[in-house]
Amino acid sequence: MSTPTYHRFESIIVGSGGAGLMAALHSSKEVGTAVVSKLYPTRSHTGAAAGGIAAALSNIEDDSWENHAYDTIKGGDFVVDQTPVEILCREAVECIYDLEHMGLPFDRTPDGRISQRRFGGHTRPVPGNPSKREPVMRACHAADRTGHMILQTLYQQCIKQGVQFFDEYHMLDLIMVDGECRGIVAIEIATGRLHVFHAKSVLLATGGFGRMFKVTSNAYALTGDGPAIAYRHGIPLEDMEFYQFHPTGIYRLGILLTEGCRGDGGIMFNGKGERFMETYAPNMKELASRDVCSRSIYQEVQAGRGVNGKDFVYLDIRPETINRFKSSPLHKDGKDVDEHFIESRLSESLELSRTYLGIDPLKEPMPIQPTAHYAMGGTPTDFETRVLRNAAGEVVPGLYAAGESACVSVHGANRLGTNSLVDLVVFGRRAGKAMAQYAKSQDFREIPTDADAPTRKQIDTALAKPRTEPWIRIREELQTVMMDDCGVYRNTEGLARARKKVAELKSRYESTGIQDKGTVFNTGLLEYLELGCLIDLAAATVASAESRKESRGAHSREDFPDRDDVNHFNHTFAMRDGDTGVRIENRPVDVVYIEKDGQKVPKYPLEVRKY
Amino acid sequence: MSDLADPNTGQIRWRDLTLRIKRYDPEKDREPHWQEFKIQAHPMDRVLDVLMKVKWEQDDSIALRKSCAHGICGSDAMRINGQNNLACKLLVQNVKGKTITVEPILGLPVIKDLIVDMKPFFDHYKAVMPFLVNDDPAPTTERLQTPEQRARFDDTTKCILCACCTTACPPFWGNREYVGPAAIVNAHRFIFDSRDQGAGERLDILNDSEGIWRCRTVFNCTSACPRGIQVTQAISEVKRALITGVVDIPEEAEVLS
Numbered sequence: 039m040s041t042p043t044y045h046r047f048e049s050i051i052v053g054s055g056g057a058g059l060m061a062a063l064h065s066s067k068e069v070g071t072a073v074v075s076k077l078y079p080t081r082s083h084t085g086a087a088a089g090g091i092a093a094a095l096s097n098i099e100d101d102s103w104e105n106h107a108y109d110t111i112k113g114g115d116f117v118v119d120q121t122p123v124e125i126l127c128r129e130a131v132e133c134i135y136d137l138e139h140m141g142l143p144f145d146r147t148p149d150g151r152i153s154q155r156r157f158g159g160h161t162r163p164v165p166g167n168p169s170k171r172e173p174v175m176r177a178c179h180a181a182d183r184t185g186h187m188i189l190q191t192l193y194q195q196c197i198k199q200g201v202q203f204f205d206e207y208h209m210l211d212l213i214m215v216d217g218e219c220r221g222i223v224a225i226e227i228a229t230g231r232l233h234v235f236h237a238k239s240v241l242l243a244t245g246g247f248g249r250m251f252k253v254t255s256n257a258y259a260l261t262g263d264g265p266a267i268a269y270r271h272g273i274p275l276e277d278m279e280f281y282q283f284h285p286t287g288i289y290r291l292g293i294l295l296t297e298g299c300r301g302d303g304g305i306m307f308n309g310k311g312e313r314f315m316e317t318y319a320p321n322m323k324e325l326a327s328r329d330v331c332s333r334s335i336y337q338e339v340q341a342g343r344g345v346n347g348k349d350f351v352y353l354d355i356r357p358e359t360i361n362r363f364k365s366s367p368l369h370k371d372g373k374d375v376d377e378h379f380i381e382s383r384l385s386e387s388l389e390l391s392r393t394y395l396g397i398d399p400l401k402e403p404m405p406i407q408p409t410a411h412y413a414m415g416g417t418p419t420d421f422e423t424r425v426l427r428n429a430a431g432e433v434v435p436g437l438y439a440a441g442e443s444a445c446v447s448v449h450g451a452n453r454l455g456t457n458s459l460v461d462l463v464v465f466g467r468r469a470g471k472a473m474a475q476y477a478k479s480q481d482f483r484e485i486p487t488d489a490d491a492p493t494r495k496q497i498d499t500a501l502a503k504p505r506t507e508p509w510i511r512i513r514e515e516l517q518t519v520m521m522d523d524c525g526v527y528r529n530t531e532g533l534a535r536a537r538k539k540v541a542e543l544k545s546r547y548e549s550t551g552i553q554d555k556g557t558v559f560n561t562g563l564l565e566y567l568e569l570g571c572l573i574d575l576a577a578a579t580v581a582s583a584e585s586r587k588e589s590r591g592a593h594s595r596e597d598f599p600d601r602d603d604v605n606h607f608n609h610t611f612a613m614r615d616g617d618t619g620v621r622i623e624n625r626p627v628d629v630v631y632i633e634k635d636g637q638k639v640p641k642y643p644l645e646v647r648k649y
Numbered sequence: 650m651s652d653l654a655d656p657n658t659g660q661i662r663w664r665d666l667t668l669r670i671k672r673y674d675p676e677k678d679r680e681p682h683w684q685e686f687k688i689q690a691h692p693m694d695r696v697l698d699v700l701m702k703v704k705w706e707q708d709d710s711i712a713l714r715k716s717c718a719h720g721i722c723g724s725d726a727m728r729i730n731g732q733n734n735l736a737c738k739l740l741v742q743n744v745k746g747k748t749i750t751v752e753p754i755l756g757l758p759v760i761k762d763l764i765v766d767m768k769p770f771f772d773h774y775k776a777v778m779p780f781l782v783n784d785d786p787a788p789t790t791e792r793l794q795t796p797e798q799r800a801r802f803d804d805t806t807k808c809i810l811c812a813c814c815t816t817a818c819p820p821f822w823g824n825r826e827y828v829g830p831a832a833i834v835n836a837h838r839f840i841f842d843s844r845d846q847g848a849g850e851r852l853d854i855l856n857d858s859e860g861i862w863r864c865r866t867v868f869n870c871t872s873a874c875p876r877g878i879q880v881t882q883a884i885s886e887v888k889r890a891l892i893t894g895v896v897d898i899p900e901e902a903e904v905l906s
């Protein structure tokens with residue numbers, strides 16, 4: 039076959055979502071940098087984020103980065119690395135001002151400052167009664183299009199700075215030599231040509247992998263290519279069992295209705311018209327954290343109390359409902375909500391419902407079900423975003439990861455709303471700086487002349503194989519078994535079933551091929567290769583879930599309903615073992631200590647996570 | 650398949666459809682040609698779902714772009730029954746008749762099937778300096794902006810660069826050098842931002858012979874925009890700024906001074 043095109047850049051960034059673009063802005067200030075992305079940058083799923091980005095600016099209510107850190111650790115049910123969390127919450131403030139200076143059109147307070155609102159799990163000590171906590175306005179927002187604005191603003195700045203892009207180039211392999219990363223191999227989608235990118239530092243910022251599940255808020259492109267390809271090179275996957283299901287996905291489609299719907303007073307009802315959250319979270323009700331709400335919906339459905347006995351419940355944001363329950367923040371000031379208020383606060387959600395359900399939420403409730411939303415786990419890194427090779431914490435020289443595909447780990451067992459966008463900008467920036475610094479200190483190391491050979495072979499095999507069955511069937515079965523047996527609830531039998539099923543699907547996958555044999559925009563080939571990534575990540579997810587015999591955050595084991603800090607206060611590292619096996623190692627949680635009465639004590643002591 | 654049933658009655662309301670796709674494979678075809686597929690769809694399916702179903706079940710060589718599947722990424726602009734739209738934003742129940750005809754958006758070179766070369770489109774976008782220009786030293790916190798000033802350019806911040814507008818514009822069909830409505834929308838986004846200092850330069854760029862004056866105010870762009878942006882209004886505000894030399898932005902309120 040034809041020889042690949044060769045490129046050389048000090049720094050290569052794979053992925054052009056918030057994490058990749060932030061890194062590109064910082065890396066390209068110092069060294070030759072290129073961004074490789076399978077989508078046009080503005081198509082990245084960061085653009086779908088609605089609710090907001092957290093930072094303790096104290097623009098409306100007094101707040102501090104320490105409050106934010108405490109909430110993040112508690113929200114993650116404590117298996118959260120505390121040094122990176124402190125970095126996240128401290129640097130968040132600076133990063134928000136940075137974004138504003140870049141032109142991000144944040145909503146404003148009457149005095150012209152960045153406006154902030156409440157979001158689930160973000161609190162502060164009650165002034166005058168510090169043993170209690172109350173919700174705090176910490177989420178900075180630009181209408182309900184915050185992610186769209188972040189993505190646009192960062193891309194605009196990249197244009198201004200002349201960052202070089204390889205748009206619609208799909209990474210298929212990492213070039214690893216002697217345990218170091220020295221570049222990537224990518225296919226130019228428009229021509230089918232392979233390109234070798236020789237580099238000193240490589241960043242994986244390929245986003246999440248919600249497409250592993252049947253119902254998801256994630257884009258088609260979110261297939262976990264970065265973590266899966268690294269995994270095949272022996273790089274671990276951290277905390278894969280922690281996968282967040284968002285309670286309010288549009289029934290059947292999984293499209294997200296923002297948490298803001300409940301923040302502004304929306305109520306959830308079961309098929310009998312009962313406000314079931316009163317039973318599961320008497321205090322916070324609909325504002326309990328995402329994992330709690332998702333489990334509650336699941337239990338209602340299991341008990342036959344879904345609407346019409348089916349697998350969905352209602353989310354009701356009609357003004358008369360909100361006023362009946364006095365559930366809006368306005369009711370604190372003795373005011374009622376009206377249609378105009380709902381329309382102005384939740385316009386995107388109203389439009390989604392009108393378009394995809396044909397339902398006007400001002401007149402009727404919306405059918406919802408939990409939707410696979412966010413991967414807390416991913417490729418492990420230290421707080422300089424350097425990828426870890428093992429649970430002992432040794433790094434892979436030249437390889438970095440940031441954004442949803444990485445696990446630093448600041449989200450632990452459950453991410454708080456608005457904490458992903460801030461993770462992207464804080465650790466994307468750190469990645470860009472660290473990569474540039476490393477590249478400046480190194481010479482280019484040699485790569486093999488046939489660095490693209492494994493990729494060539496992978497493609498040729500896929501094209502040569504007969505199509506013994508439509509590969510889509512394999513994907514559908516994968517998504518179904520992961521949703522049913524490795525979803526909101528897990529147990530020993532279900533996980534064993536999932537493990538066997540995933541292994542069966544892997545062998546069926548390997549024996550079937552595709553119809554399209556062309557080179558130009560062979561999207562059939564690319565989807566087929568993406569499915570291979572999902573299968574490998576699913577195997578690691580199931581093995582990690584089997585190894586964690588406790589319930590914590592988003593990981594709920596019916597057979598181990600309690601948190602077990604004695605045996606499981608640690609991170610899970612899934613390592614590839616042979617072609618299909620998975621080996622599990624554990625890594626201790628990074629705990630920050632302080633001096634108290636002459637003694638070293640944990641700054642964030644373990645506590646029961648209740649809302 | 651019970652999950653496709655009507656949530657209220659439990660009945661599945663299948664519809665028999667013909668999907669008519671304009672196909673072109675540069676490696677095989679000299680000319681584009683039409684191909685028809687028979688398919689059962691649910692009225693609540695998106696046109697994108699129908700396309701993907703055909704691709705996955707009948708012919709995986711059909712090429713189209715897609716990602717978010719809910720109208721926010723701008724990938725899947727195409728001509729559906731003669732009108733530009735995002736395939737993920739149009740439901741089967743809102744398509745008239747029993748045939749869905751899809752073809753690539755007009756005015757950009759077709760690469761394969763429904764995929765066009767977006768480079769000319771993005772080049773026009775990049776040409777209007779679509780980024781904030783402000784050379785004053787940045788304060789330690791945010792630059793101030795009143796809610797009224799922020800609202801002044803809210804509409805044009807919604808753009809997802811899908812190209813539905815530009816490829817619905819007759820002057821653009823006739824002349825690919827015309828900068829096109831999407832680029833003007835993105836220039837508007839900054840020209841009317843109180844924090845920006847690049848309005849003069851952007852207006853000069855749009856005053857060029859391939860610039861804003863090619864617009865004949867046909868309104869196709871506004872009705873094509875899946876984000877509901879008042880494209881023609883944005884264009885006329887930019888034209889007015891060019892004619893009068895005044896960019897009208899709400900005054901800073903006293904609170905900010």
Ligand SMILES: Cc1cc2nc3c(=O)[nH]c(=O)nc-3n(C[C@H](O)[C@H](O)[C@H](O)COP(=O)(O)OP(=O)(O)OC[C@H]3O[C@@H](n4cnc5c(N)ncnc54)[C@H](O)[C@@H]3O)c2cc1C
Pocket residue numbers: 052053054055056057058074075076077078079082083084085086087088089090091184185207208209210243244245246255256257259260263264294411412440441442443455456457458459460462
């Ligand atoms: C509907 C929705 C709403 C959300 N709302 C919020 C919110 O309000 N607040 C919040 O904090 N978080 C929110 N999140 C989460 C947050 O948006 C995501 O976690 C975050 O945007 C991920 O950003 P990223 O940069 O890691 O990846 P993405 O933005 O997903 O980008 C991934 C990039 O990788 C590229 N890529 C992938 N594979 C390859 C490959 N093989 N080769 C080349 N390129 C590749 C893609 O082209 C893309 O550019 C939301 C998520 C969803 C789905």
Ligand code: SF4
Pocket residue numbers: 817818819820821829830863864865866867868869870871880881884
């Ligand atoms: S109003 Fe102007 S830009 Fe819009 S379609 Fe008509 S001619 Fe084109």
Ligand code: SF4
Pocket residue numbers: 807808809810811812813814815830831834873874875876877878880
């Ligand atoms: S203005 Fe509307 S139609 Fe035009 S590119 Fe932007 S979102 Fe698409």
Ligand code: FES
Pocket residue numbers: 714715716717718719720721722723724725735736737738
């Ligand atoms: S797939 Fe994203 S806009 Fe249609």
